Amino acid sequence: MRKTPYQDLEARFRRMDAVSGAMSMLHWDMSAMMPTGGGASRAEQLATLSTVHHAMMTDVAIEDLLDGAEADVQLNVWQQANVREMRRAWIHQAAVDVDLVEALSRACSASEAVWRTARPANDFKSALPGLSEVLNLSRQVAEAKSEKLGVGLYDGLLDQFEPDGRSSDIDIIFSDIAAFLPDFLDDVLRQQETGEAILPLQGPFPADQQRALGKIFMAALGFDFEHGRLDESLHPFCGGTSDDVRITTRYDEADFTTAMMGVLHESGHALYDQGLPKAWRGQPVGGDRGMSIHESQSLLIEMQACRSQEFLTYAAPLMREAFGGQGPAWQSDNVLRQTTHVEKGFIRVDADEVTYPAHVILRYQLEKAAIYGDLQMADLPGAWNEGLKNILGITPSTDTEGCLQDIHWYDGAWGYFPTYTLGAMTAAQLFAKAKQDKPEILSSIAQGNFAPLMVWLREHVHGKGCLLSPSDLLREATGETLNAAHFKAHLKARYLS
Amino acid sequence: MRKTPYQDLEARFRRMDAVSGAMSMLHWDMSAMMPTGGGASRAEQLATLSTVHHAMMTDVAIEDLLDGAEADVQLNVWQQANVREMRRAWIHQAAVDVDLVEALSRACSASEAVWRTARPANDFKSALPGLSEVLNLSRQVAEAKSEKLGVGLYDGLLDQFEPDGRSSDIDIIFSDIAAFLPDFLDDVLRQQETGEAILPLQGPFPADQQRALGKIFMAALGFDFEHGRLDESLHPFCGGTSDDVRITTRYDEADFTTAMMGVLHESGHALYDQGLPKAWRGQPVGGDRGMSIHESQSLLIEMQACRSQEFLTYAAPLMREAFGGQGPAWQSDNVLRQTTHVEKGFIRVDADEVTYPAHVILRYQLEKAAIYGDLQMADLPGAWNEGLKNILGITPSTDTEGCLQDIHWYDGAWGYFPTYTLGAMTAAQLFAKAKQDKPEILSSIAQGNFAPLMVWLREHVHGKGCLLSPSDLLREATGETLNAAHFKAHLKARYLS
Structure with a gap:
């Protein structure tokens, strides 16, 4: 029997997924x-698999198959959603010429290679040409994708990370939180x-014990070790x-809380x-629902559920x-004070959940301006410092602590930053509804039982x-569209009670 | 400028190598x-990459490019050898229909999945249908390859592992060693x-210490940890x-010598x-020179160099x-007696270097008969037991200790076994010549210095x-074609002195 267009697409996307999965493991x-x-041979492997994947996706047959599958009235809702996600993946990969x-x-x-030495050397100048070129090419990608998607220039990039994400929506939500933050902070x-002073926890904290403790918490959360591992890497991440x-963390024997919260995240x-x-x-329909939902799940566990009494x-x-x-430092309220300490700082990745949105909003404003051509990279350090002064009231003394701190832009991840704070707000909104639906969630967590959550x-x-778009998923789960109210309520309850 | 056929092939084979490298890391x-x-998603990844590799190799353009590159008079000797190896790789992959x-x-x-339970259960009958099917399909592969290569049926398979390997040569060498072994043993x-009794080494031997010791020996040998790792797996191997x-071993805390000799191997x-x-x-020309040369390098280190005074x-x-x-058990001559103990046994992988060839010759004779259609798999247990009786004078009481012990045939590796003993003989021949060329090799090893070797x-x-064929490589290195004389001399010197 001949395959239907839908069946043909399923087989093709299964193969593409296998290639992506291989790349993910190699990463x-x-x-x-x-x-x-x-390193060199690994780069060759990844580059080759990436062109293999691109060739599969841009095969001339795909567009007709998508048209055929979209006209297929036999498909159930999951299959229809699958076709919709295939179309999205295809648009993003086929919109851009292979040379670009x-x-x-x-x-x-x-650019990333130069950044690695420019950051510690506080040498923005050396990183500037590479960064400008990455931005220039990213703007070309933005043009190609925004045209195919029928959206604005910035949204052409944002949509890669946040399906259907639109900066007009983000502007409203971020204005809300930006207006709230300064006085609240x-x-x-x-x-x-x-308040009470924080009593220091006395180390050292051997890595082996940290690892064992992390695995206890992972097991309590419901992490399935038959389908995953915990390892170490310089920059913690979740992959595979x-x-x-495959999740990773990094152990500091003088402070176990960073690795522990990282493992929970x-x-x-x-x-x-x-x-x-x-x-x-x-x-495609079996995949994750984009970056802000993904980040909401890590923040829901780390911030909402686990930085709690x-x-x-x-x-x-x-x-x-x-x-x-030994002693009072190890009492839960002192450990809580330690893990919910708030402080204005220059470095995003070290920021607490109160000041974190300020870092993200700054980056979002700057990258939008850059993509629209209103900010040249030569002017980035000044714009950065002015922006941080406006939003947090502090000014970094070096670019190392300023516009050189994050790898993202230097490595081509333009349009990604807002998903961190969208994720934080999504987490608060989901957790509020979960607790409303199941009042036993918090009391169960106090007994190490995460099952209700x-x-x-x-x-x-x-x-x-x-199956659903990110916004429909959130609306079905919580009864509301994404908004900052739950996040603000969460911050007030935790930090001003 | 347009690429020459040779340049085009180099680019294509680089891509294929990257795909193979990715598969190797995933393995x-x-x-x-x-x-x-x-497991399931990994199998999907490997199967997909394998079809990607196959499609690259069987691209319609390849044959003309090979013809073009072979006619290119500008190529140097390495490039010519590279084209020869490309042709070989192409023949092996293109000879066989993708459906087969x-x-x-x-x-x-x-078949392998059934074998995994059949072996411990001593249930050859359950493994028989799968094994017969694997043999049946392997014989079809043998037919296709032997025709393309212009060689005999068995050699069509052997050539995959041992380039230019011919059973007519192996028959002569194996007859020599088979005639020598019984009396010698x-x-x-x-x-x-x-002789002196072996004093037992008292454990336990913690895995951490075994690992650290293994790394000391690896470093002494010259293993480059910037380009490799030591890890653990159920079945030790060298991959990546x-x-x-990436090499692996397996630690037994009651006996460190197995893991240690394994790490050296x-x-x-x-x-x-x-x-x-x-x-x-x-x-292709930068790759290894086939299985017997590869095995010669592991056996040269493990057997020739390291099971030595x-x-x-x-x-x-x-x-x-x-x-x-503590005590006399730890003196080098007692440890040597322990690591050079000879014993007739049923299990190949546990065999010492004296009895090992008997296990290989048995398998070689049986698999040749099977490929030529002279041995049906239903008759394998009987033929196995009779063959082992003839060559070692012992008969296993179960198929678990007999024809079920090795994964190879059940997993489709037909034509592979002889390379183990060809490797052992190659190792003896190379080591003899190395010591002749550089008499300081053994005295240096006594000081932990492997540099001369x-x-x-x-x-x-x-x-x-x-660059050379396996036999030319050996002839250039030692001045002789492969023969059993050095292996026999080595055994006599070590075990009858």
């Missing part, structure tokens, strides 16, 4: 296992100053495939991947036991895959 | 890192019986790529891979120190890649 290996001398893809890839590698810092999720990502619909593995009621005694700790997330988020 | 991960639940490749691949997976066992060689393989000509990375003069004190050993191997073996 994990590169970060967690590979000796330095393997290659030029951008090469420019990113070169002052209040929090004032209250923190007059839905059937084999990556576990949130991993639980999402592991919970994606098994029946649709290898198909309830989690620490369960976790602090385990920490004390793991490291042989996980059951809710599996049903309303993980198990949906890409 | 390593599957054995050393992957959680069990990742897929059918064989599926049959092997199914009797003499060895008799002398061993009257020449730029990133795999390091021999790894040193070969790391020493292949850097200028030809990613090209000289190596143990250096190594025994390090072992004693690593495990806090490594320099010789780099020059005469590793650095040659596939």
